[in-house]
Amino acid sequence: xxxxxxxAIVGLVASCGGGNYSAPRQLDNACAIVAERPAYYRAMKAxxxxxxxxxxxxxxxxxxxxxxxxDARTPHQYALGxxxxxxxxxxxxxxxxxxxxxxxxxxxxGNRRAKRDNIRxxxxxxxxxxxxxxxxxxxxxxxxxxxxxxxxxxxxxxxRQSYLSKPWLVRVANQVGQRAQMYRxxxxxxxxx
Numbered sequence: 001x002x003x004x005x006x007x008a009i010v011g012l013v014a015s016c017g018g019g020n021y022s023a024p025r026q027l028d029n030a031c032a033i034v035a036e037r038p039a040y041y042r043a044m045k046a047x048x049x050x051x052x053x054x055x056x057x058x059x060x061x062x063x064x065x066x067x068x069x070x071d072a073r074t075p076h077q078y079a080l081g082x083x084x085x086x087x088x089x090x091x092x093x094x095x096x097x098x099x100x101x102x103x104x105x106x107x108x109x110g111n112r113r114a115k116r117d118n119i120r121x122x123x124x125x126x127x128x129x130x131x132x133x134x135x136x137x138x139x140x141x142x143x144x145x146x147x148x149x150x151x152x153x154x155x156x157x158x159x160r161q162s163y164l165s166k167p168w169l170v171r172v173a174n175q176v177g178q179r180a181q182m183y184r185x186x187x188x189x190x191x192x193x
Contacts, residue, residue: 021069021070021071021117022069023067023068023069024036024037024040024068027063027067027068028182029186030056030059030182030183030186030187030190031186031187031189031190033059033068034187034190037068037119039119039120040068040119041055042120043119043120043122043123043124044058044059044123046120046123046124047123047124047126047127048127050124050127051124051127051128051130051131051141052127052131052134052141053126053127053130053131053141053147054141054142054180054184055183055187056144056180056181056183056184056187057130057141057142057143057144057147057180058123058126058127059179059180059183060144060148060176060177060179060180060183061095061126061144061147061148061151061176061180062094062095062122062123062126063176063179064148064172064175064176064179065091065094065095065096066093066094066095066096068094069094070093070094070117070118070119070122071092071093071117092116092117093115093116093117093118093122094116094117094119094122094123095116095122095123095125095126097116097122097125101129101154102114102116102125105125105128105129108128109124109128111124126151129151130147130150130151132155133147133150133151133155133158136155137150137155137158137159139158143177144176144177144179144180144181145173145174145176145177145180146173148172148173148176148177149163149169149170149173152169152172152173153169
């Protein structure tokens, strides 16, 4: 086998491995995100049909959690400013789901092979989580800010209103709500054109 053919095979195999985990180019434009990553739209549409969580609510939450980066992780923590001692949490992937919550999702849905860096699985997880937040806490599926607070604090934290002692989190949740409305208006406009 020629050296050039070997290099071509290695290049082909390398290009098949892993996914495109980079962020879309225009995070403030829902239409551009959908055009650049049609698989994202298909995944969110399937979640909307299955769980009733609007696409714009999913998009705004994913933007806040991972900026649409599929293999996003929390930063490392350091002892004495230089010795790495692990990450801030086990949050990973598009949805930044924690290990325990992800395992609960896999068990309840029977989707044991689900991966947090797969957009279909991540949006399905978010739909499952938010649907259950609506059932247990009465949060509207259209209330991106409320859903985000329950998502961030956990349902029991939301029920205890733990977010009230975190003004920064309330601010972030309001930003998620505003982004959701922006994405909603953009999606309506790009469907018309």
